[in-house]
Amino acid sequence: MPFGNVPLPTDDEFKPIKRQDSGPFLQKPLHATLAEFDQSHHTLYHDANSRVNSVNQSNVDGSSSSQLASAVSSYHSTGSVSGSSPKDDDNIMPNSTTGGNNLAQHQITRHLTLFDLVSIGVGGTIGSGIFVLCGYIAHSFAGPATCISWIISGIAACLSGVCYAELACRMPAAGSSYVYVYASMGELPAVLVAACLSLEYVVSGSAVARSWGDKIIEWLNMSIDIDFDLSSHFSWNFNPMATLVSAASVALLMSGVKESKSVTNFFTVTKVIVVGLMAIGGLILMQPRQNLVPFIPPQYGVAGIFRGATSSFFGYIGFDEVCCVAGEALDPQRNMPLAIVISLTTVTGLYVVAALALTGMQPYDEISEVSGFPYAFASRGHNIAAQISAFGEVFTLPIVVLISVMAQPRLQYALAKDGLLPEIFARVDENGNLWHSTVICGIFMVIVASFVPFEHLNDMISAGILVAFCMTCSSLIIMRRESPDHEPGKVERTLLYFNFASLVFGISLTHFGSSVGGKVIVAICVFALLICILRLYQCPAAVLFGGKIRASQYKGSVDMRVDSYFKTPCLPLIPCLGIFINWYLVSQLELIGIFFLLLYLALAGIFYFSYGMRHSVGANGGWDIYDYDVTENAANNEEYEKILSTSWTLPPTPLFTQSSQRSTSGSSFPIRVRIVPPLA
Helix, strand or coil, X not given: CCCCCCCCCCCCCCCCCCCCCCCCCCCCCHHHHXXXXXXXXXXXXXXXXXXXXXXXXXXXXXXXXXXXXXHHHHHHHHCXXXXXXXXXXXXXXXXXXECCECCCCCCCCCXXXXXXXXXXXXXXXXXXXXXXXXXHHHHHHHHHHHHHHHHHHHHHHHHHHHHHHHHHHHCCCCCCHHHHHHHHCCHHHHHHHHHHHHHHHHHHHHHHHHHHHHHHHHHHHHHHCCCCCHHHCCCCCCCHHHHHHHHHHHHHHXXXXXXXXXXXXXXXXXXXXXXXXXXXXXXXXXXXXXHCCCCCCCCCHHHHHHHHHHHHHHHHCHHHHHHHCHHHECCHHHHHHHHXXXXXXXXXXXXXXXXXXXXXXXXXXXXXXXXXXXXXXXHCCCHHHHHHHHHHXXXXXXXXXXXXXXXXXXXXXHHHXXXXXXXXXXXXXXXXXXXXHHHHHHHHHHHHHHHCCHHHCHHHHHHXXXXXXXXXXXXXXXXXXXXXXXXXXXXXXXXXXXXXXXXXXXXXXXXXXXXXXXXXXXXXXXXXHHHHHHHXXXXXXXXXXXXXXXXXXXXXXXXXXXXXXXXXXXXXXXXXXXXXXXXXXXXXXXXXXXXXHHHHHHHHHHHHHHHHHHHCCHHHCCCCEEEEEEXXXXXXXXXXXXXXXXXXXXXXXXXXXXXXXXXXXXXXXXXXXXXXXXXX
């Protein structure tokens, strides 16, 4: 194979191999999902590359080519490389390819304890729920029955929370629902759920920052008895206080999570104390006969309670943010489930008690939509309590902004590492901080917080949370249930039908329940939902997490029957109930709100097909591809042909395709070989 004067291809010209199975439903293998967590994976990673590198540096002859083939074959069949020396690792820099993106060599580190995780969960939810939503829901939707709205949304959150708890300990990587959906459903569903998570994180941070700015004005008006109107001083709905708090949160995060976690812990403890005092004071001042009757206002009815439950989901994003920083958690298999359960239990109890105390202090139609507790205390003549409550809100609410924007760069980091966002979002500085990603999402958050009023954001955020919860619950069922060999794809198709029937049921009952056609559709949906649950129970439980196909790709998979990880009880019933309630709460939105949610997801889909699908790691050769420089003599050897003929270890079959023809005996790490002249 003469080369003559033909120059060797450059790295830019040396393009990745195109996967034959790439597409919108290409699923990320478990070994790639857990690469940063599984230290044994890193050992094998370096061993394999070290072994091949030593071959390339040796004198090139037929035996060295055989040695290369032997090393690769050993790695593929046993997960280890015979003959490799640990000392080689010191001089080797693996040349991994990620669809054309050269990611940073630095990695985010694990440093968050259980207390840190609980602080993120509790601190990120309590403020937005009690300080922002209690008064808003009581005044606009549910009246004294606001506590029931919180109970309903709390049940839905707990049903989804146990699913998050299991997935977070089994796949403790940065990205939360995005990571789980990518491994179970594929690229396009992962991008859509990432869009929903963005609503949860950066947009919710903007909403809370805007609410904080409004509260500052309310507090000043109440404290110094003036009527200051921002609209008369600033145009375009600009709120300078929202700009201030959002910009300060971004600046603090740019210094790193290690620094900001101390601030988070301090403010979380302070906030719990303030909320506890507010709730106790409200319970003492309750007038149940005057303010809690009628408990369900006739003009709102039961529909108002469920409408309030939908809006209240804005207050349950804390435990999902815990999952988003799972890549930085110490001992995630133990701490992640505990943090989620403790966070959910704490915030749900505080929400219910605080809602009951607030509506018991003041008639619901007089409750302030902006600062419920301070105005309620003031209406009862307790001005000192009102000032303490107002100061507590103003002092502790910014931590919600900080935690919300903390999660977004981690989500963008996960997307960029998979090639679904530009490489800049995955850059990690020498201190382990996502500086560039934080700046980009921070600028967006500051703009939204400064100009968009809170009431325009709340419903869309709640809808995004609910959709993400539905997809996460579905992911757990897919990873824990096997489709029968004679009916491949049964689990995935059944879940698709169940999600669709749940949404149609909710929309039909809520918006068309009084018509004959609506009642017929509701009855059909109930029947379809029961059939879907029965079909899922007919599917056998997976012996290994992820099922036979996914588990075959990851040497760390463990037997589900004996492992000690947290397990969601009553599967698939619990996740199915979570999916049903979540979609029903989505249906409580006005149809125009559902339309805008679908439009938002459609835009995310367009972005995927225009950018993500062309640049994703999976679509450009797969995960962990190694470039091996093989000399001319080695390339002419028969053993080299065996290397090139090594097949892929294909990911699980996409929806509606036949998995019976899929092979699982190939290479987990596809190889790219460049022919170079032999050394002189």
